[in-house]
Amino acid sequence: MTQIKSKKFMLLDPVQTDHIHCESCPIRHRAVCARCEADELELLEEIKYYRSFEAGQHIIWSGDKMDFVGSVVSGIATLSQTMEDGRTQMVGLLLPSDFVGRPGRSGAAYDVVATTDLVMCCFRKKPFEKMMETTPHIAQRLLQMTLDELDAAREWMLVLGRKTAREKIASLLAIIARRDASLHLNAKNGPLVFDLPLTREAMADYLGLTLETVSRQISALKRDGVIVLEGKRHVTIPDMERLLEEAGDDSDGGMLD
């Protein structure tokens, strides 16, 4: 079993990994835990289950009661909000190992839609919340993940509020490239290559633009050699530094711990 490198993607840093059944499972045993390991695994198995969704399927409707939390095992989903007149804004992108759900809340705040075929690892909410109370490290890990999401949301506020269309596209490409690289453990310095997981319309909804503007700006970045396109979706970034400049980002690329 391959280990995911970034600790960002785990609810608890695994001290022993040999009991893990699901790679992106948000509950992991921890050596320091006072409870008996067997007990925990039993409880864990009891409340864990898998759900599969087809591309395009609504996973959760905003406002619905949500009786589970979980994490993406494979596939991609989007979080979005829609106004009555149909204007929609994507507020998050869920890639494998990302957490879904709001412990302590009864209702869903956003629509969650599967962009590709998708598998989720779910936990019934009530038992999960009980487990959070008895296993403090779960709450602490969730806090860290939520702080990461908050940082991402706030970074996106700068993109939405102050960047030009070209900078917005470059910012989105940079984020996808970065996440994709960390997921696939790419060689660091070569040109980055990936397939866009989103349609032009989905990108527009993420960026607060129209799909026509997205298309035009992608064409412009291609014309200017910032990106190389094969077909509509396959992207090569010959020079990540250049892309980040186009995105208007600091060259240092944010701060980690």
Place this chain on the structure above:
Amino acid sequence: MTQIKSKKFMLLDPVQTDHIHCESCPIRHRAVCARCEADELELLEEIKYYRSFEAGQHIIWSGDKMDFVGSVVSGIATLSQTMEDGRTQMVGLLLPSDFVGRPGRSGAAYDVVATTDLVMCCFRKKPFEKMMETTPHIAQRLLQMTLDELDAAREWMLVLGRKTAREKIASLLAIIARRDASLHLNAKNGPLVFDLPLTREAMADYLGLTLETVSRQISALKRDGVIVLEGKRHVTIPDMERLLEEAGDDSDGGMLD
């Protein structure tokens, strides 16, 4: 001592409040805690201190090392991000009782600026983090608060990405009115009255607009009777429903637990 009504504003729901020294103090004793009450209060006192700031003063610079967390006791502060060329985007508004800081992170991600004279109740970060480990409810409470902030940030993404200038202004006024009302425990149904805590420029930075557009749209809302202005800052909302319509919001006003 008056009790703040909304549980949203406390790190732990107070079971006994007679030991609380600071109204917006993020650490509160809890009856279920296994540790001796005296011990906790002693530790608490040891790591707690107050800091005062003048209007306009930078509290935290983005990127700086931050060795404390805390909460606003009185006054108002803003969270903002700035690009190299000077474009800035506010990503949060801190009112009394709001939490500041990122347990587990060494660096500040945003500039924090005092908008008015301001007092903060601070805790040295290391001992606070240790306390989080020994008192699980603190992490759980922080998680709830962070989830609230995440919801707010994502709601703001919709405002920034998809709303018109008029809707943006109405949205901001609605948020300020709502927070102000919950803080002052106003009578529910009368017209809401408050003073704008922000300059036109700060509003522009929050909304992703220019200050001229902010001024024009406020004038327009005034002309159309949606708001009543006395002087530049004193606002009366004669009809909150009307304001929410102008903001393009669902009439139900979001979901709480």
Place this chain on the structure above:
DNA sequence: TTTTACTTTTGATCTGGGTCAAAGATTTTG
């Protein structure tokens, strides 16, 4: 009370990105 320094409003003009329209690509279906 005048001076100096903001903050806010209002006007005139410009432009980036939206809107409307149509034609290519690409994929799916029959």
Place this chain on the structure above:
DNA sequence: CAAAATCTTTGACCCAGATCAAAAGTAAAA
């Protein structure tokens, strides 16, 4: 494979909000 349905690109035009400019409050300092 042709037909239908999507997705994407490109063009022509328009408008909400930006930019530039100046005047009018307001408030702190002298």
